[in-house]
Amino acid sequence: MRVSTEKTKKNRQNDRRAEIIGIAKHLFVENGFAATSMSSVANAVGLTKASLYHHFPGKDDLFAACVTEGLSDELLALRKIAEDSETDPKTRMRAVLEALYETFIFSPAGRMSPLIAEVSRSFPTVARAFHDDYMAPQHEILVQLLDEGVASGRFADIERKVYLHMVFGPIVTLSLTREMFATFEDLDQIFPVETLRDGHIENMLKLIGSSQT
Amino acid sequence: MRVSTEKTKKNRQNDRRAEIIGIAKHLFVENGFAATSMSSVANAVGLTKASLYHHFPGKDDLFAACVTEGLSDELLALRKIAEDSETDPKTRMRAVLEALYETFIFSPAGRMSPLIAEVSRSFPTVARAFHDDYMAPQHEILVQLLDEGVASGRFADIERKVYLHMVFGPIVTLSLTREMFATFEDLDQIFPVETLRDGHIENMLKLIGSSQT
DNA sequence: GTCTATAAGTAGATAGAC
C-alpha cells in the first residue's frame, strides 16, 4: 500500500513537471529565452513564481529540461522508419525526410535551434547535450540508412557530411525563416512549405540516385 | 566656410553613428538582442548610457539601424559577380555561391537571422525590412542568374523557389550551427566549412547541370 | 506544494549640469 501511494505521488510530481516543461517549451520557442520570464511561465501554468521554483531550482534548469527531455520520442519514431528493413532504402529515405520536415517545422523540438544559439555562450552544457543527444543521433540514423543504400548499390556514394548538410540545411532554415517572418500575412505564399519540401526531397533523391559508384 | 563647418560636423556625427552601429552589430550578433544591454554597448563604445541615448532614441532604433544599414554593400558585391556577362553562367553561379558562404559564415550581416527570429514578434517592421531590403534582393539576384542560364540552355529548368531553398538552407544553417556550438573545441572537425561548402556547391551545379529542358 | 511578501539586482530610459 505504501509503495503504491509513493508511486502515485511520484507520478503526480512527474505530471506537474511534464506539464511545466510542456508549457515552458512552448513559451521559450515562441518568445526566446531572455524574453520568457519565470513569472510568465508560472502564470501560464497557473502557479506562482515561488511554486515554480519549487519544481526547478533555476531558470537554467528549466530551460535545460525543455531542451533535453522529450526529444527521445522523435528519435525513436525516426529510427523506426529508417530501420524497417522490409521497405527498400529509397522509400525509407523519402519517409525519413518527410518525417524530418514534420518535426522541424511543426514540433517545438525542431524549433530549438535559434534558442540554443541564443544561450549557447551562457550554457555550453545545454548546447552539448542538444548536439550529443539529439542532433548527432539524427545524423547517425541518416548516415546508416545512406550506408545501407550505398552498400546495396542503390545509392551513389556521396560524401556523408555533405549529404547531411544538404538535407538538414534547408529544413532547419525553413523553420528559422518561419520564425523570423512569423508576422507576415503572406508567409505561406513566400515560403510554401509543401512545394519546398517536395522539391527538396525529390532533388536529394535524385542526387543519391546511384549514378556512380 | 559655414557650409564646410556644417559638413564636418555632420561627418563627425555620422562617424560616431557608424562607430556605434559597428560595435553594436557585433555585440547583438555575438550575444543576442535581449542579452545585449544599452549599458554594454555604451561601455564598448566608450560612452555613457545617456550619451548613447543621445544618438539613438531607443534600443529598438539602434537594433533596427544595425539590421538595415550596411547591408547594401554586400548586395552590391553579389550583384557585381552575378551580372558580369563576360563570364559564363556556371562560373558566375559558382562564384556567387562562394560569396554567399563568405558573407553568411563570416560577416555579421549574414549572421543576423537568429537575431531577427528572436525579436520578430516585437519588431515586425525590422523583420519586414530585413526581408525586403536584404533577403528578397539576394533571392532576385540568384533567380536572374538562373533564368539567364536556363534561357541559354545551360541550366536545367529547376523550380526557382526550390533552388533558393536548397542554396540558402545549408548556408544559413551552417552559420546558425556555428553559433549554437560556438563553445565546442572540435567545431571545425564536426562541421568542416570548406568540405561542406565545396560539396554543396558541386552538387548544386550538378543539379542544374542542364540535364533536361 | 502552494502561497504572500520581499529581497537584491539590472534593464531601458530621462533630467539637467557642463
Next chain:
DNA sequence: GTCTATCTACTTATAGAC
C-alpha cells in the same frame, strides 16, 4: 555631446506562513 544622478519597471530568486 557627454556627463552624473536618478526613476520606474521588471527580473531572478528566496524566506517563511499555511
